Amino acid sequence: MTNIRNTRLDTPEESRPNAGLPSVHGPQVLTRDPRLLTGTVGGTTGGTTEHSGTPHTPALARSPQTLDLMLNMGPQHPATHGVFRMELAIDGEQVVDLIPHIGYLHRGSEKLCEHEIYSQIITLFDRLDYVSNFNNELGLVLAVEKLMSIEVPERASYIRMVLCELNRIASHLLFAGTFALDAGALTPSLYTFRDREKIQAIFEATSGARMMHNFFRVGGIKEDVAEDFGARVTQLLSELDRGIDEVDHILTFGEVFLARTKGVGVINGPDAVDWGLSGPALRASNVPYDVRVYEPYCLYDHVEFGVPVGSQGDTWDRYYTRILEMRESVGIVRQCLGQMKPGPIMAPLRRIARPPKGEVYAHAENPRGDFGVYIVSDGGEKPYRLKVRPPSYCNLMALRDLVVGQYIADAVVILGSLDIVLGEVDR
Amino acid sequence: MTSQDQAREAAQPRAASHEQPKPAAHGRGEAETIAPVHLTPKGEALAKLLPSALEAFHPVVGADIDEVTCRVPRESVAEACKVLKTDPRLTFDYLRLLTVVDYVAADHEFEAVYHIYSLEHRHKMVVKARTPESDPWFPTVTSVWRGADWYEREMHDLFGVDFRGHPDLRKLILPDDFEGFPGRKDYPLHEYDEY
Numbered sequence: 001m002t003n004i005r006n007t008r009l010d011t012p013e014e015s016r017p018n019a020g021l022p023s024v025h026g027p028q029v030l031t032r033d034p035r036l037l038t039g040t041v042g043g044t045t046g047g048t049t050e051h052s053g054t055p056h057t058p059a060l061a062r063s064p065q066t067l068d069l070m071l072n073m074g075p076q077h078p079a080t081h082g083v084f085r086m087e088l089a090i091d092g093e094q095v096v097d098l099i100p101h102i103g104y105l106h107r108g109s110e111k112l113c114e115h116e117i118y119s120q121i122i123t124l125f126d127r128l129d130y131v132s133n134f135n136n137e138l139g140l141v142l143a144v145e146k147l148m149s150i151e152v153p154e155r156a157s158y159i160r161m162v163l164c165e166l167n168r169i170a171s172h173l174l175f176a177g178t179f180a181l182d183a184g185a186l187t188p189s190l191y192t193f194r195d196r197e198k199i200q201a202i203f204e205a206t207s208g209a210r211m212m213h214n215f216f217r218v219g220g221i222k223e224d225v226a227e228d229f230g231a232r233v234t235q236l237l238s239e240l241d242r243g244i245d246e247v248d249h250i251l252t253f254g255e256v257f258l259a260r261t262k263g264v265g266v267i268n269g270p271d272a273v274d275w276g277l278s279g280p281a282l283r284a285s286n287v288p289y290d291v292r293v294y295e296p297y298c299l300y301d302h303v304e305f306g307v308p309v310g311s312q313g314d315t316w317d318r319y320y321t322r323i324l325e326m327r328e329s330v331g332i333v334r335q336c337l338g339q340m341k342p343g344p345i346m347a348p349l350r351r352i353a354r355p356p357k358g359e360v361y362a363h364a365e366n367p368r369g370d371f372g373v374y375i376v377s378d379g380g381e382k383p384y385r386l387k388v389r390p391p392s393y394c395n396l397m398a399l400r401d402l403v404v405g406q407y408i409a410d411a412v413v414i415l416g417s418l419d420i421v422l423g424e425v426d427r
Numbered sequence: 428m429t430s431q432d433q434a435r436e437a438a439q440p441r442a443a444s445h446e447q448p449k450p451a452a453h454g455r456g457e458a459e460t461i462a463p464v465h466l467t468p469k470g471e472a473l474a475k476l477l478p479s480a481l482e483a484f485h486p487v488v489g490a491d492i493d494e495v496t497c498r499v500p501r502e503s504v505a506e507a508c509k510v511l512k513t514d515p516r517l518t519f520d521y522l523r524l525l526t527v528v529d530y531v532a533a534d535h536e537f538e539a540v541y542h543i544y545s546l547e548h549r550h551k552m553v554v555k556a557r558t559p560e561s562d563p564w565f566p567t568v569t570s571v572w573r574g575a576d577w578y579e580r581e582m583h584d585l586f587g588v589d590f591r592g593h594p595d596l597r598k599l600i601l602p603d604d605f606e607g608f609p610g611r612k613d614y615p616l617h618e619y620d621e622y
Contacts, residue, residue: 103600108609115616146492147462273546276522276574289521289546358462359491361524361542361553372524374542379460387526389542397577426600 068096071408075104079182079412082422086399086411093407098400105426113386118144118218118353121386126212128388129424131174134160134167134203135366136424137216139388142297143362143373144218147355155343156220157298158336162233163206163215164298164364165329165336169240170199171367172322172329175419176247179319182416183260188251195243198236205232218353220346230337237330244326252320261316265402265414268313275398278391279369280321281418285313291365303335315410318417354381368392368419388427392420464490469550473517477552480514481507494542494553501556504539505566505592508554511543512571519543519552525568525578527586529612535560537588541568564589585610 074085083104089097109128113121118140125136138160145152152160173196177189200210206225207213215222251257267277272285282289290307292300308324310317357379363372369391376385395418402418403411466474474495477488484507487498499507511519524542531537534557541554558565567590568575579590580599587608590596598605607614 103598103602106600111609111614111616149463273520274573276572287546294549356460356462359494359553360462361494363523370523372542374524374526374540376528377462385526385528387524389524393577394574397574 073411075101080415081178081420084396084415084420084422084425086415088403088408088411090408093409095403095406095408095411098403098411100396100399102396102422102425105422107427109427110386110388114383117381118355118383121383122216123212123214126214127423128390128427129366129368129371129392129421130211131421132167132171132367133211133213134163134215135171135364135371137213138164138298139362139364139366139371139373141216141218142364143360143375144353144355146362147358147360147375147377148218148353150219150347150349152220152298152347153344154299155224155340156345158340159221159225159345160216161298161300161303162333162336162340163203165332166199166202166233166236168329168367169244169326170196170203172326173199173243173247175322175367176251176319179413179416179419180251180257182412183257185251185254185257188247191243191246191250195240198239202229202232202236205229217346219349220344224345230340233333233337237333240326240330244323244330248323252323258316260410260413261319261417262314263312264315264406264410265417266312266314267398267402271401272313272398275401276394277369277398278394279366280325281318281369281395281398283307284310284317284321286311289370291363291370295363297362297364299336299339300332302339303332305329305332315413315417318419322419352381354379363389366391368421368424369395388424390424390427392418393425396420396425462492464492466490466493466495469548470495473550473552476516480517481510484510491553494551496553496555498555498557501539501558501565504541504554504556505568505571508541508543508568508571511552511554516548518545518547520572521546522568522572522574522578523551525575525582527582527588527610529586529610530557531560532612537563537586539565539582539588543572558588563587564591566591567593569593582610584608587611 068089068091071088071090072085073088074080075083080086085101085104087099087101088095109124113124116124122137122140125140126133128136173192177192180186180188203213204210206229207215207222267275267285269285269287272282273287277285278289286309288307288309291297292305293307305328308321308328310321355377357377359374359376361372361374363370365371370389371391372389374387374389375383378384399415399418402414406414470490470493474488474490477486477495477497481497481499484499484503486507489496489498508519511517521544522541523544524540526540528538528540536557536559538555538557542551543554544551556565563586565588567579569579570592576593577599579593580596582588583590583593583596584598584601585608601609
């Protein structure tokens with residue numbers, strides 16, 4: 001559904017985040033090219049010949065007679081990765097404004113949590129970020145454990161770390177595949193889905209479910225892993241090493257891929273921090289903030305790993321940061337398997353967790369970023385108030401700044417590079 | 428039984444009717460406990476620094492488990508946050524979470540909670556402010572952290588709390604024609620009827 005409306009851009013050209021930043025395309029991608037307005041470049045930008053051809057000046061980006069086309073994208077659109085909807089104001093092929101709409105998947109999870117006991121809430125958390133279920137569960141149980149001052153047995157922590165890091169790889173593989181699709185490449189998704197399925201098979205063998213695991217418990221995990229777990233994961237890791245390399249070789253430095261992603265959707269470090277970005281989206285802008293390093297939880301201070309950061313903060317950096325992160329995760333899983341010893345997997349606790357009165361905020365590094373859980377407990381067996389800090393929600397907030405001034409096709413790639421999951425955004 | 432327990436029961440009469448009456452002190456014969464506070468050295472240094480840094484706003488500094496908390500009057504939330512962000516000893520540049528908690532049944536108040544973090548000093552704290560239920564508003568902090576934008580819109584949707592000065596308080600996660608404030612405790616959660 002499209003309709004024509006006369007809209008004016010409310011932010012001047014110079015104050016946009018992308019203004020003045022260098023690009024491999026040259027400056028015309030980031031600022032509006034005067035030659036497009038006069039219709040002398042190409043012939044593909046329909047409607048541009050109607051412009052009066054006034055010279056481009058920063059104060060008046062185009063002739064006053066120009067009408068912007070309002071283009072609706074989503075909620076049923078494959079490139080929006082779920083039920084996200086955006087209204088794009090476009091002038092030719094360039095986006096001059098973007099209005100995001102979320103909430104199509106709002107289920108009131110936080111309100112529901114106030115009516116469930118803590119062990120039931122774990123199942124609701126599985127359904128927030130539904131491609132990294134273990135990481136979500138971890139965020140919740142960490143918060144409740146902190147509130148109740150519970151010491152988790154070492155073996156349980158290591159198993160949690162192994163599962164969470166494998167989940168991170170699975171999530172990033174899904175990202176790499178769908179992101180390649182967004183950029184117009186079909187083949188990488190076949191490779192990444194193949195490898196992701198191998199990880200899901202391990203999850204299924206461990207928890208009984210491919211996705212909605214309900215495996216972590218307050219104080220530990222549901223049951224110990226099978227005897228052949230270590231051997232199977234070790235075998236899987238060597239396959240993943242190869243799989244990640246394959247994707248990397250096919251995609252990363254491909255000429256077309258570089259042209260689509262380099263210098264597109266740039267956000268600098270201070271802006272990214274101001275928007276509250278986190279995870280690979282923040283680290284791509286050269287801010288090395290990783291919860292696993294800044295405030296270690298589980299036993300992340302017992303393993304060694306690097307935190308990959310980008311330098312430009314563009315779409316390519318956000319992609320490549322994740323590829324490098326997968327390799328670090330493989331390393332973490334190897335170390336965890338090496339350090340894991342037999343032992344108990346649950347702290348001795350009552351069956352129904354009843355935390356003391358108090359307020360707690362705990363967070364963990366999810367594949368998408370800093371996943372936080374804030375619980376207000378009144379001493380009962382259900383939380384008085386529970387609030388989630390969803391990383392993709394914060395990342396999505398910055399979308400308008402990233403997209404305005406770019407082409408429509410780039411809007412799809414930029415949205416893909418933020419790697420949102422609507423289950424978490426809408427809750 | 429605390430005032431919050433009463434608030435909870437008052438807020439969910441239907442749920443309460445299904446449950447057995449609760450024995451005193453949750454049936455354990457134990458006194459109700461409060462989560463112990465154990466601040467890190469960084470947290471303790473911050474707690475010492477805050478009263479002087481925020482002197483103009485009459486802060487009440489406390490602690491929850493491992494977080495330093497600071498309560499300020501709601502009128503000065505935005506200015507206090509500005510100071511917290513710009514003071515070189517504090518530099519709270521990262522807004523982690525902004526939320527509203529409903530204490531209407533107990534105190535006739537809403538509480539805004541701001542979880543903030545400093546990437547430079549690597550310390551964290553919580554800013555809190557309360558507003559009366561009859562006139563619920565807070566000043567917006569979008570001018571301090573742009574990331575507060577959607578949080579404030581969402582809290583406006585769910586709790587009907589106004590964030591004065593926010594550039595665009597349209598509905599965010601609820602449909603445009605939705606009426607009522609489903610985040611509040613007095614908004615019923617429709618459960619399945621038992622037959």
